[in-house]
Amino acid sequence: MAASSIQAPSRALLRRPKATTGALSWFTTVDHKKLGILYIVTAAVFMGIGGLEAILIRLQLATPDGTILTASQYNQAFTMHGTTMVFLVVMPLAAGFGNYLMPLQIGARDVAFPRINALGYWAFLTGGLFLYSSIFLGGMASGGWFGYAPLSTGDNLAASALAGTPFVGSGQTFWALGLIFTGLGSLVGAINFIVTIVNMRAPGMRLMRMPVFTWMITVISFLLLFAMPVITVALIEMFVDRQYGTSFFTTANGGDPLLWQHLFWIFGHPEVYILILPGMGIVSEILPTAARKPLFGYSFVVFSGVAIGFMGWGVWAHHMFATGLGPVAVTAFSLSTMFIAVPTGVKIFNWIATLWGGAIKFTVPMMFSIAFIGLFVVGGLSGVTHAFAAHDRQQTDTYYIVAHFHYVLFGGGMMAFIGGAYFYFPKMFGRMLNERVGKLNFWLMFIGTNLTFGPMHILGLEGQPRRTYTYPEGLNWEHWNLVATIGSLILALSFVVFLGNWIWSIGMKKGEIAGDDPWDGRTLEWSISSPPPEYNFAVVPQVENRDDFWHRKYTEDENGFLVRRISGGADDGATKSAPTTTLEKRDLGDAGDGPHDGDDQGDHGGHGDGHGIHLPNPSYHPLVLALGLPFIGWGLINHWGLLIPGAIFVFWGVVGWMLEPASE
Amino acid sequence: MLVAGCSSNDNGQNALKPKGKYAEKADNLWEISFWIAAAVGVLVFLMLIVAMIKFRHRPGNENPKQVHGNTAMEIGWTIAPAILLAILSVPSVKTIFELADDPASNAVHVRVVGHQYWWEYQYLDSEPTDDNVPTVLFATANELVIPTERDIALYVTSIDVIHSFWIPSLAGKQDAVPGREVRMLMAADEPGRYLGQCGELCGLSHANMRAVALAYDEAEYQAWVEGQMAPPVVPTGLATEGQAVFTELGCAGCHGADGFDGERFGPNLTHVASRDLYAGAIFDFAWGTPEGAAQLKAWIANAPGEKPGATMKEYSGALTASQLDALVAYLESLT
Numbered sequence: 001m002a003a004s005s006i007q008a009p010s011r012a013l014l015r016r017p018k019a020t021t022g023a024l025s026w027f028t029t030v031d032h033k034k035l036g037i038l039y040i041v042t043a044a045v046f047m048g049i050g051g052l053e054a055i056l057i058r059l060q061l062a063t064p065d066g067t068i069l070t071a072s073q074y075n076q077a078f079t080m081h082g083t084t085m086v087f088l089v090v091m092p093l094a095a096g097f098g099n100y101l102m103p104l105q106i107g108a109r110d111v112a113f114p115r116i117n118a119l120g121y122w123a124f125l126t127g128g129l130f131l132y133s134s135i136f137l138g139g140m141a142s143g144g145w146f147g148y149a150p151l152s153t154g155d156n157l158a159a160s161a162l163a164g165t166p167f168v169g170s171g172q173t174f175w176a177l178g179l180i181f182t183g184l185g186s187l188v189g190a191i192n193f194i195v196t197i198v199n200m201r202a203p204g205m206r207l208m209r210m211p212v213f214t215w216m217i218t219v220i221s222f223l224l225l226f227a228m229p230v231i232t233v234a235l236i237e238m239f240v241d242r243q244y245g246t247s248f249f250t251t252a253n254g255g256d257p258l259l260w261q262h263l264f265w266i267f268g269h270p271e272v273y274i275l276i277l278p279g280m281g282i283v284s285e286i287l288p289t290a291a292r293k294p295l296f297g298y299s300f301v302v303f304s305g306v307a308i309g310f311m312g313w314g315v316w317a318h319h320m321f322a323t324g325l326g327p328v329a330v331t332a333f334s335l336s337t338m339f340i341a342v343p344t345g346v347k348i349f350n351w352i353a354t355l356w357g358g359a360i361k362f363t364v365p366m367m368f369s370i371a372f373i374g375l376f377v378v379g380g381l382s383g384v385t386h387a388f389a390a391h392d393r394q395q396t397d398t399y400y401i402v403a404h405f406h407y408v409l410f411g412g413g414m415m416a417f418i419g420g421a422y423f424y425f426p427k428m429f430g431r432m433l434n435e436r437v438g439k440l441n442f443w444l445m446f447i448g449t450n451l452t453f454g455p456m457h458i459l460g461l462e463g464q465p466r467r468t469y470t471y472p473e474g475l476n477w478e479h480w481n482l483v484a485t486i487g488s489l490i491l492a493l494s495f496v497v498f499l500g501n502w503i504w505s506i507g508m509k510k511g512e513i514a515g516d517d518p519w520d521g522r523t524l525e526w527s528i529s530s531p532p533p534e535y536n537f538a539v540v541p542q543v544e545n546r547d548d549f550w551h552r553k554y555t556e557d558e559n560g561f562l563v564r565r566i567s568g569g570a571d572d573g574a575t576k577s578a579p580t581t582t583l584e585k586r587d588l589g590d591a592g593d594g595p596h597d598g599d600d601q602g603d604h605g606g607h608g609d610g611h612g613i614h615l616p617n618p619s620y621h622p623l624v625l626a627l628g629l630p631f632i633g634w635g636l637i638n639h640w641g642l643l644i645p646g647a648i649f650v651f652w653g654v655v656g657w658m659l660e661p662a663s664e
Numbered sequence: 665m666l667v668a669g670c671s672s673n674d675n676g677q678n679a680l681k682p683k684g685k686y687a688e689k690a691d692n693l694w695e696i697s698f699w700i701a702a703a704v705g706v707l708v709f710l711m712l713i714v715a716m717i718k719f720r721h722r723p724g725n726e727n728p729k730q731v732h733g734n735t736a737m738e739i740g741w742t743i744a745p746a747i748l749l750a751i752l753s754v755p756s757v758k759t760i761f762e763l764a765d766d767p768a769s770n771a772v773h774v775r776v777v778g779h780q781y782w783w784e785y786q787y788l789d790s791e792p793t794d795d796n797v798p799t800v801l802f803a804t805a806n807e808l809v810i811p812t813e814r815d816i817a818l819y820v821t822s823i824d825v826i827h828s829f830w831i832p833s834l835a836g837k838q839d840a841v842p843g844r845e846v847r848m849l850m851a852a853d854e855p856g857r858y859l860g861q862c863g864e865l866c867g868l869s870h871a872n873m874r875a876v877a878l879a880y881d882e883a884e885y886q887a888w889v890e891g892q893m894a895p896p897v898v899p900t901g902l903a904t905e906g907q908a909v910f911t912e913l914g915c916a917g918c919h920g921a922d923g924f925d926g927e928r929f930g931p932n933l934t935h936v937a938s939r940d941l942y943a944g945a946i947f948d949f950a951w952g953t954p955e956g957a958a959q960l961k962a963w964i965a966n967a968p969g970e971k972p973g974a975t976m977k978e979y980s981g982a983l984t985a986s987q988l989d990a991l992v993a994y995l996e997s998l999t
Contacts, residue, residue, distance in 0.1 A: 151865065294731070352711050463679060477675075
């Protein structure tokens with residue numbers, strides 16, 4: 001990016017946007033912090049939609065023979081609930097928190113590829129909107145979030161009486177193409193994260209000094225890098241099966257329905273860890289902060305995360321124990337599934353050991369984090385019971401499985417993200433969320449989670465299958481189903497309280513001003529102002545330690561007890577004053593082990609805010625390129641004429657991007 | 665989960681209430697895994713709760729000792745769960761192979777075919793193998809009739825999308841994948857009526873694809889088999905008219921009514937009056953009652969209206985009331 005040498009103006013197809021504040025700036029921004037907030041807010045909106053679908057499902061099942069939804073509406077509701085929560089909520093939340101925090105945690109001023117980063121967001125948004133456009137264009141997908149062929153590839157799903165009407169019966173095609181588009185966003189985002197983490201750490205930020213959250217973002221970026229191509233291939237095959245009558249997944253011409261399952265789950269199981277590892281990373285940041293103790297066994301926690309990343313590729317067929325793989329394959333996947341519990345258990349024990357001997361402050365983020373541990377343990381243990389393959393054939397496709405993965409992904413993943421939202425909200429917006437309302441939010445969510453998903457364990461083992469829009473009276477399922485529905489309404493209320501807390505704090509500007517370091521934090525993001533300036537760090541930090549910021553504030557006495565440093569200890573002074581020992585340590589410890597050797601901020605050299613910091617300029621082109629995606633989708637499904645605007649947007653975006661320097 | 669461990673819901677479809685040896689083998693694993701998981705869970709919760717109470721922030725303790733880790737302990741809690749899981753995997757793997765064993769020589773062989781949205785049962789004269797294509801003796805639907813205390817070998821497949829055959833109290837589920845035929849074993853200790861339903865999303869009426877296994881003692885089972893092997897009853901009276909309508913409308917295109925003569929799209933009706941349930945076991949024939957007849961007529965006239973996505977065409981325009989009466993009389997005669 002030798003941008004500074006290219007001074008020729010107006011070679012680009014669109015005038016360079018200048019605004020870095022105001023409404024328009026959000027459409028052209030390449031700032032990782034703004035993109036992070038966009039990801040999080042967009043995911044929250046999709047969460048509202050996915051949550052509404054969940055409430056409809058629960059209302060339908062509150063009583064036997066429910067009549068709130070028709071069979072068709074119900075199948076669409078649970079398909080889009082699962083698809084939305086996985087692809088449009090939790091993955092973007094991971095991308096959002098990763099975008100906002102990872103560069104701050106490694107002491108970088110931006111990510112490696114700011115415009116690709118923006119493209120990732122816009123592809124997610126346009127892909128998600130394309131997916132949901134099917135609600136107005138003939139109905140949404142109804143083959144489940146796992147889209148098993150040949151149900152998903154045949155014409156069984158379509159309202160076949162209406163076949164021939166534009167788009168009708170294309171819900172599953174929307175699904176396949178929509179996930180290809182959002183997957184494009186995930187893939188480019190992952191590449192950007194990997195390059196950023198490898199190349200742009202501050203001097204002294206060795207890999208084994210990185211905060212655990214950033215480590216988990218590293219792991220999931222590699223998982224995405226290898227998993228997204230697999231699902232993309234599978235989705236393209238599904239698309240051509242549906243649209244052009246090929247038979248990858250139908251037996252008619254020698255295809256195999258189980259091929260889809262293998263492809264889907266070899267993506268799908270690493271995907272599960274893509275969803276949960278960022279939450280584990282957030283919790284690994286909150287627990288040491290609130291307990292005022294370092295994370296117990298940092299390297300075990302990091303390497304167990306890496307081990308989960310590797311082992312996650314070897315367990316996919318445990319989703320297929322009932323398909324008839326044969327005893328040898330079942331045994332192999334049953335054993336690998338059992339042993340993936342080992343690195344997961346390591347994390348649990350290390351978290352509890354972190355609390356042990358600490359001085360735990362039960363802040364709202366901490367309450368969510370401890371609840372995460374408890375609920376994740378329940379989900380993890382029910383997961384171990386799935387590994388008993390012979391009994392899994394009773395459990396699979398029942399509400400017992402629904403209970404399991406909601407304990408893991410809602411009780412686990414979502415609790416961590418909500419806790420993380422409370423924890424990082426002051427950093428992002430400069431104001432605190434209300435602590436008392438936060439506690440109300442927590443208890444509603446904790447009680448709601450257990451009331452909703454706890455009874456599902458029992459229902460599943462008592463024979464209630466998933467994905468059924470109705471059940472008859474007389475099977476004694478009605479009581480627990482009613483409890484689950486009441487629980488889901490409590491959960492909905494907890495999200496209303498959460499939203500209200502946001503509005504109260506920054507909408508009505510009632511939140512207490514946070515200051516740089518409201519939690520007495522440990523990592524670099526707490527060393528800068530809240531919200532951080534566009535360039536993040538006025539001076540690129542020199543990192544001496546794991547939890548570097550903490551060590552600028554505190555040291556240990558000879559017995560290992562915490563002692564506040566005399567100089568530079570106060571919150572207000574910590575940002576600017578380097579600890580007294582910095583110079584010696586820098587000379588001794590850091591020769592060549594960081595990716596930077598101290599002064600290679602050349603990329604950013606130039607103008608900017610009187611700090612001489614050169615940042616990449618905003619750009620229209622990622623948005624323009626992504627706008628082409630839905631037109632390509634509609635064109636492929638319905639009429640080739642719609643491909644023309646799609647091609648124009650993509651071509652315009654790509655050529656404009658090529659001609660426009662990253663920064664000038 | 666603790667409540668689930670001691671479920672008392674005897675609803676006939678409860679995986680925790682095994683009623684045959686194959687379901688019991690799976691349930692034995694559940695007993696082991698559940699109690700171990702519960703014990704581990706209680707232990708972890710206790711540690712968490714003790715840590716929360718004992719190490720909560722109090723005035724004077726805000727500067728705790730900074731412990732960074734303890735390699736010996738960490739290796740310990742890596743290896744201990746691994747050993748526990750290795751021990752647990754022994755019965756697990758043993759059961760996987762036991763359930764894949766060959767059935768006893770007196771086993772009943774039945775091909776189970778998933779359709780949207782009902783189950784077809786083709787009773788075979790022998791075990792299908794690479795060298796043996798068995799003959800189908802007769803075919804029924806919805807209600808699987810089995811003898812007690814014998815192995816039942818089911819060869820599960822599908823003609824359209826993936827389904828999953830599941831009678832929880834007799835065995836775990838087996839997916840019905842088009843193009844594949846996979847064997848599963850079940851057995852029932854006692855005569856009785858065991859409920860189940862399709863376990864894999866198969867379309868609009870997945871919820872309405874239920875199944876029943878009727879276990880008879882050996883003598884009763886043999887009598888039932890004889891009845892199913894018998895040639896169809898020759899209709900008389902109104903039933904004769906019904907047979908004419910049946911032929912005229914081309915019902916036989918989907919429904920065999922003269923023994924088994926190849927796999928069809930719809931259920932074989934040769935001895936339909938010997939069955940109690942239809943339409944994926946969600947409706948009761950209630951033969952001889954006005955309610956039963958009314959429901960059956962509604963079904964024949966407009967199956968998709970009675971059950972979402974049902975693949976039988978709507979015949980309401982093609983049938984008069986008297987033709988419907990005749991059809992019902994014909995079906996009722998097929999004992």
